[in-house]
Every structure is written in structure tokens, then in C-alpha cells.
Amino acid sequence: MSDRDAAEEVSLKEQLDRIEQKIDRMLGLYDALGDIAAGLPPRLVAALHTMSPAEHxxxxxxxxxRSNHEISVCLDVEEPRVAEWVDAVLAKLGVNRRAEIRRLMQPLxxxxxxxxxxRASGGIPKDWNDKYGVGGVPDPYRRIYHPNPD
Incomplete structure (x- = not known):
């Protein structure tokens, strides 16, 4: 394979990756519209779609x-990083306290x-915390949210 062929193959792969990302975003928007039509609050549905997997x-x-310290120990992440994620969730929901996160998001x-x-979370399942939110439990989703994958 020539250098030109290899470059064209890489370019095609990049184009396909961009197309897949656009399709995922469109499907996520479709789901969001369905959730809103089903009566879920549009602001909260939109917030879910703006959060990173780590924020989810x-x-x-x-x-x-859980406290930031408990989260950092469980995820093997520095506590300031966890604080960044929690602060981002607070900002995206437009609230100031964790209790407000729980009040808004538990029904949603x-x-x-x-x-x-x-789809909104970038691949993190809705029941992630129930199954993997304990330190030492093998987490197949870690590569999605962890800043330094193993």
C-alpha cells in the first residue's frame, strides 16, 4: 500500500467516524425529543445531553x-477532579446544592x-451506580469516563 493509499484510508476512516458521531447526536436528539414529548422537563433532558460521561x-x-471524597476513592480519581465534575453538573442543572440535584434528577x-x-450519557448505563459504584468492582465502562484509562 502506498503512502497516498494509506492517507486516503485514514481520511475515509476519519470521515466515517465523523458521520457516526453525527448520527449518534441525531439519535440522541430524537430520544431527547421523545422524552420531552413524554412529559420529562426539557431543561433537565437537555442538561443530561450536555453532561460528559464522567459527569454522569x-x-x-x-x-x-456520596461525598466527593467517597467518589474519588471509588473511581480512583483525584478529589479536585471529582469536584470539577460535580460543579459542572450543578452548573448544567442551574442549581447550587447537591440536595437540589437530587430533588430535580431523581424523578427524571x-x-x-x-x-x-x-445514549445521553455517552454509554454509561442508568443503573451504573447500582452495579459498579463500589470500589474494587470491575467496571467495564471505566474506559468511557476515566481521565486516564488503564
């Missing part, structure tokens, strides 16, 4: 009433379909 993990752990989490949540 932090969100689930905040909903479980109960109502949103698991497949829609997974």
Missing part, C-alpha cells in the same frame, strides 16, 4: 448521596428509559 458517573453517585432518572439515558 458523578451525577449517579451524588444521587446516591426514574422516568427516563434506560436506552435513552445510555
Amino acid at each position: 458517573v458523578a451525577l449517579q453517585m451524588v444521587l446516591d448521596n 432518572m426514574a422516568a427516563i428509559p434506560p436506552e435513552n439515558y445510555a
Whole structure:
């Protein structure tokens, strides 16, 4: 294979990756519109779609009433990084306290379909905290949210 052929193959791969990302965003928007039509608050649905996978993990752990320290130990991440994620969740929801996150998001989490949540979260399942939110439990989703994948 010539250098030119290799470059064209890389370019095609990049184009396909961009197309897949656009399709994922469109499907996420479709899910969001369906969730809104089903009566879920548009502002909260939109906030879910703007959060990073790491912020979704932090969100689930905040909903479980975990402190930043507990989250950092469980995820093997520095506490300031966790604080950044939690602060981002607070900002995206337009609230100032963790209790407000729980008040707003617990009903939404109960109502949103698991497949829609997974798409909004970048692949983190809705029940991630129940299954993997304990330190030492092998987490197949770690590569999605962890800043320094193993």
C-alpha cells in the first residue's frame, strides 16, 4: 500500500467516524425529543445531553448521596477532579446544592428509559451506580469516563 493509499484510508476512516458521531447526536436528539414529548422537563433532558460521561458517573453517585471524597476513592480519581465534575453538573442543572440535584434528577432518572439515558450519557448505563459504584468492582465502562484509562 502506498503512502497516498494509506492517507486516503485514514481520511475515509476519519470521515466515517465523523458521520457516526453525527448520527449518534441525531439519535440522541430524537430520544431527547421523545422524552420531552413524554412529559420529562426539557431543561433537565437537555442538561443530561450536555453532561460528559464522567459527569454522569458523578451525577449517579451524588444521587446516591456520596461525598466527593467517597467518589474519588471509588473511581480512583483525584478529589479536585471529582469536584470539577460535580460543579459542572450543578452548573448544567442551574442549581447550587447537591440536595437540589437530587430533588430535580431523581424523578427524571426514574422516568427516563434506560436506552435513552445510555445514549445521553455517552454509554454509561442508568443503573451504573447500582452495579459498579463500589470500589474494587470491575467496571467495564471505566474506559468511557476515566481521565486516564488503564
